[in-house]
Amino acid sequence: MATNPTNYKLNHSMIRVKDPKRSVEFYEFLGLKLLNKIQNPDAKFDLYFLAYDSPKALSHGNHWTDREGIVELTHNYGTENDDNYKIANGNTDPRGFGHLCISVDNIQAACKRIEDAGYKFQKKLTDGKMRNIAFALDPDGYWVEVIGQKPLEQTEDVKTTDTATYRMNHTMIRIKDPEASLTFYKNVLGMDLKRTSENKNGGFNLYFLGYGGPAPEVADGVSSTADLEGLLELTWNYGTEKDADFKYHDGNAEPQGFGHICISVDDLDAACARFEENKVNWKKRLTDGRMKNIAFVLDPDGYWIEVVQNEKLKTRSNW
Structure with a gap:
């Protein structure tokens, strides 16, 4: 076969x-x-x-x-x-793996539910400039990103969340050379590049790959990949590919x-x-x-x- x-x-x-x-x-x-x-x-x-x-x-x-x-x-x-x-956990030296990510129906209510249960956060929704993502911490200190399946303004007045609608959206790892990694994951493993997020001011790009064809079109305010599962997020920090001695921890x-x-x-x-x-x-x-x-x-x-x-x-x- x-x-x-x-x-x-x-x-x-x-x-x-x-x-x-x-x-x-x-x-x-x-x-x-x-x-x-x-x-x-x-x-x-x-x-x-x-x-x-x-x-x-x-x-x-x-x-x-x-x-x-x-x-x-x-x-x-x-x-x-x-x-x-x-x-x-991969986010202090030596770095490599970054986080798991779940997408939820109501990010405000989901984060409140996690906090009310006594679990800690690396980043709450209200921390920093990015108000549409949070990072909860599991018992070992692994980061679990929380993203919304709907725009924030659609859920801010809704107090409930249904875990039955959640998705295990993606796994993030850091990469040294995006050209080498994208070639490998696309041509060798057969994945599709579903979304690219360029962050020139921050000096990094994010590449979301997975199986099952292109990502669906979604309205403004929500990631086009938020309702999917089984994605791989590759994070490239500019310049690492030029450092011959640079290496991530596996x-x-x-x-x-x-x-x-x-x-x-x-x-x-x-x-x-x-x-x-x-x-x-x-x-x-x-x-x-x-x-x-x-x-x-x-x-x-x-x-x-x-x-x-x-x-x-x-x-x-x-x-």
Whole structure:
């Protein structure tokens, strides 16, 4: 079988957590549902997969490999009892990963709900110049951006918010060279560039990529990608591409935090053969090690990208 990148999905983003009970509770409070838990007692770690799954969710009822916008929490046994264990959230040195992002029906009410529950913010709506985004903090200090699906003026007098309508919108990573990264994600992984945001005064650009074709047209005041899931935001700070010694942190070397993004594909063997033809840098080929159902390729900055089979399209594993 040939592989068709238009069938790929940006399935999940993995972050390491100190205390899975606290982290699962936080993400469930944001409206996500625990879809799957994979226990690995021999290797002393567990994986928790959470996603939006209400009847209003984009992937409601789908097998976890046939989705976009999943958050994978990795817990290494014992960290919850280690006073010295702390994750690197990617926003202090060494930098790399930036944040997860949810889009919500009513950003004012959603942020109030999060604050009333006792969770902290890196940036509240009222902080700074940008009044249309906020950043909540999860129990490990990862940033979770909150954006609105509607213009602010449409929701400012509405006091309610419905988590069933939320989306796990995107994952942000910083990149050194936009030309190299955009070529990789578009030509090798088959993603579409859905939106570009140039911020010349701030000295940075944002590139939003994902599967499923161009972003829909949306009225002024709302991002054209706000109602989508499974996007990748690439942040480029001007000038990094000219510094031969500049390097971002992939999250897997110490200090650890973010682990990887993952794409699910229509045919795992054919997709990996295609990546081989494109001369990707491999972290793990399918044939490496004991786990023959996953592979890892490296993007131009060394971020890990897991590749798994979409089990709806072809059965391979008993996940």
